[in-house]
Amino acid sequence: MSAPPAPARFGDEALPHLDLLYRVALRLTGDPAAAEDLVQDTMLKALRAWGSFRPGSNARAWLVTILRNQFINTWRKRTRRPTAIDLEAIPELGDEDNPDPEGQFFASLVDDEVTRALDALPEEFRDVVLLSDLEGLPYQEVAEALEIPIGTVKSRLFRARRILQGQLRRYAVETGIIRPQEEAQ
Amino acid sequence: MTERETGYDCEKAGAELDAFVRGELPLEAAGRMQAHLVRCGHCAQVARHEQAFRDRLRRLSAGCCPDHLKAQIVELLETATGPDAAT
Numbered sequence: 001m002s003a004p005p006a007p008a009r010f011g012d013e014a015l016p017h018l019d020l021l022y023r024v025a026l027r028l029t030g031d032p033a034a035a036e037d038l039v040q041d042t043m044l045k046a047l048r049a050w051g052s053f054r055p056g057s058n059a060r061a062w063l064v065t066i067l068r069n070q071f072i073n074t075w076r077k078r079t080r081r082p083t084a085i086d087l088e089a090i091p092e093l094g095d096e097d098n099p100d101p102e103g104q105f106f107a108s109l110v111d112d113e114v115t116r117a118l119d120a121l122p123e124e125f126r127d128v129v130l131l132s133d134l135e136g137l138p139y140q141e142v143a144e145a146l147e148i149p150i151g152t153v154k155s156r157l158f159r160a161r162r163i164l165q166g167q168l169r170r171y172a173v174e175t176g177i178i179r180p181q182e183e184a185q
Numbered sequence: 186m187t188e189r190e191t192g193y194d195c196e197k198a199g200a201e202l203d204a205f206v207r208g209e210l211p212l213e214a215a216g217r218m219q220a221h222l223v224r225c226g227h228c229a230q231v232a233r234h235e236q237a238f239r240d241r242l243r244r245l246s247a248g249c250c251p252d253h254l255k256a257q258i259v260e261l262l263e264t265a266t267g268p269d270a271a272t
Contacts, residue, residue: 010266015255015259019248021250022250026248032251039250040254044261047262101231101234106240111245129242133242136207
């Protein structure tokens with residue numbers, strides 16, 4: 001059995017991840033003040049649980065797990081989020097009618113619209129996109145942070161990305177950022 | 186070896202494309218994918234689409250933990266465990 005981590009190591013392991021924790025907290029709560037409180041609560045909780053951290057394992061994923069659990073158990077009740085869309089009710093767009101198959105329009109979308117589409121995803125799908133696509137965590141770390149199998153991370157990512165891409169492409173057509181196929185020719 | 190010999194086709198490339206765009210494919214598999222993308226215009230287009238989407242999402246991740254919050258947390262750790270814990 002490995003020895004418990006030394007208390008003095010906590011700062012070394014945890015403080016480098018404050019930026020990421022804050023960004024994730026901000027995305028979850030949608031409010032800067034709430035995000036600050038959530039990060040503080042997370043660090044206190046992590047410090048108290050530091051004895052259970054396995055030295056050499058992934059501190060970043062461990063901290064994100066604590067933050068997310070803290071959010072679910074304490075904060076979610078206090079913050080209001082938009083109602084999640086019903087994934088089953090949204091038809092996926094086929095590629096045959098796509099006037100911008102290389103996705104150049106993505107770069108033209110404003111943050112608000114991308115954020116709105118992301119926030120409308122059911123939580124379990126949004127969280128994999130948040131950690132994987134926005135924050136760049138590898139599959140394995142996302143799996144550890146969300147405490148789900150790596151295969152589930154991949155399947156949720158695939159589905160979430162298809163839905164998001166469809167939503168954003170629809171928005172881009174509606175607002176004239178891209179023109180439908182028949183007009184584009 | 187050619188793709189015909191290895192059996193590497195668009196279906197197999199499609200299954201690995203997400204990992205490729207994320208830079209998570211092992212070196213050998215990434216090389217195989219790159220060779221496929223040179224030959225296959227359709228998969229190359231899909232790869233560019235996925236990369237453009239990922240690039241856009243990553244732009245949402247800007248922002249840092251505010252300095253005052255960092256200072257509060259360092260102070261909090263010092264109070265809880267002594268000055269060494271927060272260094």
